[in-house]
Amino acid sequence: xxxxxxxxxxxxxxxxxxxxxxxxxxxxxxxxxxxxxxxxxxxxxxxxxxxxxxxxxxxxxxxxxxxxxxxxxxxxxxxxxxxxxxxxxxxxxxxxxxxxxxxxxxxxxxxxxxxxxxxxxxxxxxxxxxxxxxxxxxxxxxxxxxxxxxxxxxxxxxxxxxxxxxxxxxxxxxxxxxxxxxxxxxxxxxxxxxxxxxxxxxxxxxxxxxxxxxxxxxxxxxxxxxxxxxxxxxxxxxxxxxxxxxxxxxxxxxxxxxxxxxxxxxxxxxxxxxxxxxxxxxxxxxxxxxxxxxxxxxxxxxxxxxxxxxxxxxxxxxxxxxxxxxxxxxxxxxxxxxxxxxxxxxxxxxxxxxxxxxxxxxxxxxxxxxxxx
Amino acid sequence: xxxxxxxxxxxxxxxxxxxxxxxxxxxxxxxxxxxxxxxxxxxxxxxxxxxxxxxxxxxxxxxxxxxxxxxxxxxxxxxxxxxxxxxxxxxxxxxxxxxxxxxxxxxxxxxxxxxxxxxxxxxxxxxxxxxxxxxxxxxxxxxxxxxxxxxxxxxxxxxxxxxxxxxxxxxxxxxxxxxxxxxxxxxxxxxxxxxxxxxxxxxxxxxxxxxxxxxxxxxxxxxxxxxxxxxxxxxxxxxxxxxxxxxxxxxxxxxxxxxxxxxxxxxxxxxxxxxxxxxxxxxxxxxxxxxxxxxxxxxxxxxxxxxxxxxxxxxxxxxxxxxxxxxxxxxxxxxxxxxxxxxxxxxxxxxxxxxxxxxxxxxxxxxxxxxxx
Numbered sequence: 117x118x119x120x121x122x123x124x125x126x127x128x129x130x131x132x133x134x135x136x137x138x139x140x141x142x143x144x145x146x147x148x149x150x151x152x153x154x155x156x157x158x159x160x161x162x163x164x165x166x167x168x169x170x171x172x173x174x175x176x177x178x179x180x181x182x183x184x185x186x187x188x189x190x191x192x193x194x195x196x197x198x199x200x201x202x203x204x205x206x207x208x209x210x211x212x213x214x215x216x217x218x219x220x221x222x223x224x225x226x227x228x229x230x231x232x233x234x235x236x237x238x239x240x241x242x243x244x245x246x247x248x249x250x251x252x253x254x255x256x257x258x259x260x261x262x263x264x265x266x267x268x269x270x271x272x273x274x275x276x277x278x279x280x281x282x283x284x285x286x287x288x289x290x291x292x293x294x295x296x297x298x299x300x301x302x303x304x305x306x307x308x309x310x311x312x313x314x315x316x317x318x319x320x321x322x323x324x325x326x327x328x329x330x331x332x333x334x335x336x337x338x339x340x341x342x343x344x345x346x347x348x349x350x351x352x353x354x355x356x357x358x359x360x361x362x363x364x365x366x367x368x369x370x371x372x373x374x375x376x377x378x379x380x381x382x383x384x385x386x387x388x389x390x391x392x393x394x395x396x397x398x399x400x401x402x403x404x405x406x407x408x409x410x411x412x413x414x415x416x417x418x419x420x421x422x423x424x425x426x427x428x429x430x431x432x433x434x435x436x437x438x439x440x441x442x443x444x445x446x447x448x449x450x451x452x453x454x455x456x457x458x459x460x461x462x463x464x465x466x467x468x469x470x471x472x473x474x475x476x477x478x479x480x481x482x483x484x485x486x487x488x489x
Numbered sequence: 490x491x492x493x494x495x496x497x498x499x500x501x502x503x504x505x506x507x508x509x510x511x512x513x514x515x516x517x518x519x520x521x522x523x524x525x526x527x528x529x530x531x532x533x534x535x536x537x538x539x540x541x542x543x544x545x546x547x548x549x550x551x552x553x554x555x556x557x558x559x560x561x562x563x564x565x566x567x568x569x570x571x572x573x574x575x576x577x578x579x580x581x582x583x584x585x586x587x588x589x590x591x592x593x594x595x596x597x598x599x600x601x602x603x604x605x606x607x608x609x610x611x612x613x614x615x616x617x618x619x620x621x622x623x624x625x626x627x628x629x630x631x632x633x634x635x636x637x638x639x640x641x642x643x644x645x646x647x648x649x650x651x652x653x654x655x656x657x658x659x660x661x662x663x664x665x666x667x668x669x670x671x672x673x674x675x676x677x678x679x680x681x682x683x684x685x686x687x688x689x690x691x692x693x694x695x696x697x698x699x700x701x702x703x704x705x706x707x708x709x710x711x712x713x714x715x716x717x718x719x720x721x722x723x724x725x726x727x728x729x730x731x732x733x734x735x736x737x738x739x740x741x742x743x744x745x746x747x748x749x750x751x752x753x754x755x756x757x758x759x760x761x762x763x764x765x766x767x768x769x770x771x772x773x774x775x776x777x778x779x780x781x782x783x784x785x786x787x788x789x790x791x792x793x794x795x796x797x798x799x800x801x802x803x804x805x806x807x808x809x810x811x812x813x814x815x816x817x818x819x820x821x822x823x824x825x826x827x828x829x830x831x832x833x834x835x836x837x838x839x840x841x842x843x844x845x846x847x848x849x850x851x852x853x854x855x856x857x858x859x860x861x862x
Contacts, residue, residue, distance in 0.1 A: 176809065440520045
């Protein structure tokens with residue numbers, strides 16, 4: 117890490133497709149496209165790394181097709197770093213799961229009901245075929261607040277799966293192919309601090325990791341429980357590797373998590389909210405663009421924002437687009453929300469570097485939250 | 490006209506927002522946005538003039554709001570020429586029409602059923618408020634092939650409405666406001682050549698027009714009837730003004746109509762087809778991008794096309810986007826289809842200029858049509 121302020125850190129890590137400065141927000145491109153946004157727009161809004169999803173790309177278009185076409189970078193025409201989620205979360209949350217065994221998970225596609233089988237080895241093979249810069253290990257992710265027994269079982273299985281995934285990852289590395297990819301383990305343990313710490317110790321005993329996913333948070337538990345778990349983990353995860361808090365976050369959650377030592381973030385909210393006409397602004401918090409009060413408003417969405425939508429269009433027009441259900445509106449609001457989070461991470465980096473993160477983020481959160489109706 | 494080959498012509502006309510070279514295809518931005526496409530993308534794909542619609546903008550967001558925000562050019566951030574359709578066609582085709590009287594048309598909004606009243610004066614006022622470069626007169630447009638009596642009545646009413654619209658247009662011109670807008674009349678007469686010629690004579694007796702809409706075609710009649718009507722009108726409309734064939738067309742129709750002396754075109758097909766995954770290509774005609782044969786196809790949509798989608802992406806990826814229902818796919822296919830027509834008009838201009846339009850368009854149509862399954 118190049119600078120630290122309290123538990124907040126800034127630094128960078130290297131991937132085969134370039135450097136990623138942290139804290140970083142990674143736009144989610146589930147199916148090999150960040151919904152509504154072109155590769156050039158992603159670059160312009162400052163995205164350094166994007167996410168894609170193993171489960172989704174395995175079902176559509178199929179990882180063999182993506183490999184045949186040169187891997188995911190060539191397929192989606194994005195030459196920056198890509199992290200692929202392992203599909204563990206989706207297998208449990210999206211598909212009809214038929215059976216979880218130690219061997220792997222049998223599941224039915226949420227699209228056509230077809231049957232498939234994922235093993236820890238298989239999801240590594242898929243991600244290697246996609247050419248991901250960061251490959252995530254296969255994990256079992258139970259909902260927030262399951263009982264200890266279920267949490268222990270999920271931890272144990274996730275650990276056994278990690279060992280197998282790592283073995284397959286090393287075999288494939290030796291066989292060649294896309295170079296220098298990293299495998300990140302995913303920490304589980306639900307809301308139980310002792311289970312979290314035990315799992316961390318077990319995971320660390322398996323290898324020297326380049327980075328670490330923190331999973332099983334933001335899955336239904338209370339916010340305070342998430343902060344408590346992050347605070348417990350903060351001092352224990354090796355300081356020199358990036359920590360990826362999976363599925364977080366909203367702007368305020370991102371700042372709270374940076375303050376607790378997290379470095380990488382992803383969330384579908386920027387594009388999903390955009391599709392529901394919801395945008396983030398610093399002085400008015402989260403607002404719905406369809407609100408009648410915007411009908412004649414000649415101001416940009418967020419006067420402090422430098423995104424294409426804010427530089428080019430006014431609220432009255434954006435409201436009109438969303439009320440009329442126009443495609444351009446979805447794109448513009450997505451660009452704004454993505455830029456809002458990417459810029460928040462950029463500013464967090466600068467503030468940590470000059471030692472003003474604590475006071476700045478407190479002020480920012482007050483402004484943002486104070487504005488909420 | 491700067492060059493003529495047979496009945497095909499090329500030239501240009503001037504608007505307050507710039508020159509338009511003809512033949513020209515005008516992308517349709519019904520609600521003040523060409524569906525899925527940004528102003529920069531419109532410019533990049535070579536659009537010189539875009540369309541918007543009086544009926545739609547009157548209902549949403551309301552023309553007073555657009556005027557307040559500086560007119561349609563400022564509202565949608567498009568500084569090129571804009572033509573607004575009068576809403577005559579939409580009042581009859583989209584809304585629940587309650588009563589057509591000589592005074593005007595009472596109709597119910599297709600959105601919320603609210604009641605409204607359009608007169609020829611009112612639609613001119615709305616279009617002046619929007620700041621259109623070309624204002625279209627209010628017309629009655631019966632479906633293709635109605636009986637003579639209905640066609641005569643529609644002609645007569647359209648003529649009386651034109652006189653009143655022109656009067657209001659001149660009053661507003663004198664009052665100032667947006668300068669040098671043009672009012673185009675709309676020729677009706679359905680499939681009856683003698684009624685078409687009579688209506689033309691009547692329309693010409695009312696004023697010196699800067700251009701002329703040809704309406705009531707491509708509204709259900711056979712293609713041959715459309716060509717017959719255009720051939721009858723061709724020699725009779727003053728040669729020096731542009732002729733706008735409303736609602737046409739598909740690529741082959743555009744070429745056929747250019748050969749019959751038409752200069753300006755609009756059609757929702759490029760963006761609507763894109764939303765149904767249908768694109769135009771020279772060598773394969775109209776194709777559906779979702780076709781299984783594209784799943785591993787590394788070629789651009791149309792190898793001869795210079796649009797952003799064809800320069801940047803391959804068929805396999807575009808198919809994937811459309812199969813998965815991704816927003817980016819709609820945008821890319823829209824850009825391609827729009828560019829296809831804009832470029833076809835560009836090439837027609839060049840070919841008319843060098844005298845090769847006849848042979849070139851025959852060859853083009855054979856290639857394009859030969860490819861159809």
